[in-house]
Amino acid sequence: xxxxxxxxxxxxxxxxxxxxxxxxxxxxxxxxxxxxxxxxxxxxxxxxxxxxxxxxxxxxxxxxxxxxxxxxxxxxxxxxxxxxxxxxxxxxxxxxxxxxxxxxxxxxxxxxxxxxxxxxxxxxxxxxxxxxxxxxxxxxxxxxxxxxxxxxxxxxxxxxxxxxxxxxxxxxxxxxxxxxxxxxxxxxxxxxxxxxxxxxxxxxxxxxxxxxxxxxxxxxxxxxxxxxxxxxxxxxxxxxxxxxxxxxxxxxxxxxxxxxxxxxx
Amino acid sequence: xxxxxxxxxxxxxxxxxxxxxxxxxxxxxxxxxxxxxxxxxxxxxxxxxxxxxxxxxxxxxxxxxxxxxxxxxxxxxxxxxxxxxxxxxxxxxxxxxxxxxxxxxxxxxxxxxxxxxxxxxxxxxxxxxxxxxxxxxxxxxxxxxxxxxxxxxxxxxxxxxxxxxxxxxxxxxxxxxxxxxxxxxxxxxxxxxxxxxxxxxxxxxxxxxxxxxxxxxxxxxxxxxxxxxxxxxxxxxxxxxxxxxxxxxxxxxxxxxxxxxxxxxxxxxxxxxx
Numbered sequence: 001x002x003x004x005x006x007x008x009x010x011x012x013x014x015x016x017x018x019x020x021x022x023x024x025x026x027x028x029x030x031x032x033x034x035x036x037x038x039x040x041x042x043x044x045x046x047x048x049x050x051x052x053x054x055x056x057x058x059x060x061x062x063x064x065x066x067x068x069x070x071x072x073x074x075x076x077x078x079x080x081x082x083x084x085x086x087x088x089x090x091x092x093x094x095x096x097x098x099x100x101x102x103x104x105x106x107x108x109x110x111x112x113x114x115x116x117x118x119x120x121x122x123x124x125x126x127x128x129x130x131x132x133x134x135x136x137x138x139x140x141x142x143x144x145x146x147x148x149x150x151x152x153x154x155x156x157x158x159x160x161x162x163x164x165x166x167x168x169x170x171x172x173x174x175x176x177x178x179x180x181x182x183x184x185x186x187x188x189x190x191x192x193x194x195x196x197x198x199x200x201x202x203x204x205x206x207x208x209x210x211x212x213x214x215x216x217x218x219x220x221x222x223x224x225x226x227x228x229x230x231x232x233x234x235x236x237x238x239x240x241x242x243x244x245x246x247x248x249x250x251x252x253x254x255x256x257x258x259x260x261x262x263x264x265x
Numbered sequence: 266x267x268x269x270x271x272x273x274x275x276x277x278x279x280x281x282x283x284x285x286x287x288x289x290x291x292x293x294x295x296x297x298x299x300x301x302x303x304x305x306x307x308x309x310x311x312x313x314x315x316x317x318x319x320x321x322x323x324x325x326x327x328x329x330x331x332x333x334x335x336x337x338x339x340x341x342x343x344x345x346x347x348x349x350x351x352x353x354x355x356x357x358x359x360x361x362x363x364x365x366x367x368x369x370x371x372x373x374x375x376x377x378x379x380x381x382x383x384x385x386x387x388x389x390x391x392x393x394x395x396x397x398x399x400x401x402x403x404x405x406x407x408x409x410x411x412x413x414x415x416x417x418x419x420x421x422x423x424x425x426x427x428x429x430x431x432x433x434x435x436x437x438x439x440x441x442x443x444x445x446x447x448x449x450x451x452x453x454x455x456x457x458x459x460x461x462x463x464x465x466x467x468x469x470x471x472x473x474x475x476x477x478x479x480x481x482x483x484x485x486x487x488x489x490x491x492x493x494x495x496x497x498x499x500x501x502x503x504x505x506x507x508x509x510x511x512x513x514x515x516x517x518x519x520x521x522x523x524x525x526x527x528x529x530x531x532x533x534x535x536x537x538x539x
Contacts, residue, residue, distance in 0.1 A: 035453075036456065039460055042466075047471065050324070054315055173294040176297040184304045195311060197311070
């Protein structure tokens with residue numbers, strides 16, 4: 001694991017240097033990434049110009065959810081988002097080249113052409129989250145839950161990116177299905193889940209546990225424990241869910257790599 | 266003259282048909298895209314339902330209008346290549362590699378050629394990623410439908426004009442590669458403007474005051490808001506003509522701009538070694 005992280009660090013550092021070779025282009029792309037993500041938040045602002053609360057949550061609370069979900073997906077997108085291109089690597093035969101190198105395959109796939117510009121997206125999410133946090137009434141317990149929320153949220157999205165990319169071991173064309181869960185999951189958790197029908201929330205809790213990215217721990221931090229029918233300890237389960245997902249993802253990745261038979265032509 | 270015209274038409278038709286076939290090859294990718302569009306349709310429809318529950322006549326829409334709007338957005342994304350892409354992207358690539366010199370050689374206009382290719386792509390995406398998610402939305406939600414054959418005609422004319430406007434903007438963006446070597450920055454800026462001012466992230470009817478009026482006058486309002494308002498029956502009589510007229514005006518201005526820029530660019534292209 002330590003070895004893998006070291007190699008990951010070395011490869012990404014190399015690509016980070018490379019992307020700074022054209023500073024004008026780099027800054028333009030990074031600003032672009034910042035602006036495109038900001039549009040989603042401007043949308044929330046415009047919605048709140050028309051309403052006072054959404055699903056029983058006010059603007060600051062929605063910003064808190066939006067920011068925490070944004071950080072989680074931005075971190076995942078930055079560090080493992082390149083795994084989305086797995087099908088392309090397979091088609092071009094590049095995956096076969098990677099397999100013979102003495103560096104873990106997943107590390108190579110994720111670190112290849114490391115997209116530094118996505119720091120723009122992360123910066124935007126951190127700014128919104130930090131601003132929303134100034135409206136939270138902090139206590140040591142809440143700070144602890146908020147910390148584990150952010151870390152678990154990142155781990156959940158990292159798992160979703162990698163696990164869903166594995167579909168491409170079987171069908172290289174269907175990369176977009178993953179978007180429905182990753183970016184779709186981000187869209188859903190940017191809003192209070194009270195606006196969705198009960199069945200949807202159940203599915204987001206028990207089937208694809210995206211609700212643990214920020215919803216359950218977020219309710220605790222915001223002092224809205226009563227918004228669900230679950231006991232308070234259920235709101236603390238995000239790290240457990242994240243650990244389970246990471247384990248499951250490792251299994252799916254291994255299965256995918258084992259049965260991978262190259263493209264043939 | 267008429268023979269030449271007939272030749273032109275059949276040539277561009279052939280280009281469009283081949284472009285349609287090119288995109289229709291990737292069945293699994295199309296199915297995956299339809300799935301994703303449908304998921305986002307559900308998410309956005311539910312968000313808008315929550316908004317209209319708080320404010321039942323926000324922006325002059327009722328909740329049924331808003332839900333329908335959410336699904337029309339998903340239908341338009343690929344139809345007009347809202348995120349960018351389509352044939353102008355191929356042009357950008359050819360400008361960077363220098364292959365565009367060959368395009369200038371040909372006894373066919375570049376603009377018409379690429380437009381025909383984009384129309385072929387548009388029709389494929391309209392039938393697949395436009396119609397199918399809308400059917401999904403119709404099954405899951407209570408949507409509003411065009412009131413009569415006249416509204417259907419106005420809607421499809423509006424969709425075609427939306428394509429022309431979007432094509433014009435994407436074409437200009439790709440052509441920036443003639444002057445700045447990497448058009449990625451321009452492309453990302455264009456995407457940001459399109460996402461916001463088309464009303465994809467939030468309906469333009471919710472934009473407050475003068476900002477809303479401004480947004481509705483910009484070319485991106487032709488992307489989704491104009492066809493959606495026609496579909497929902499928000500315009501009558503001269504209102505329909507005005508909506509289509511504004512779209513047509515932007516389309517004409519942009520295509521004329523493209524033609525002009527192409528002429529300037531043509532003088533700039535230097536074939537290596539020639």
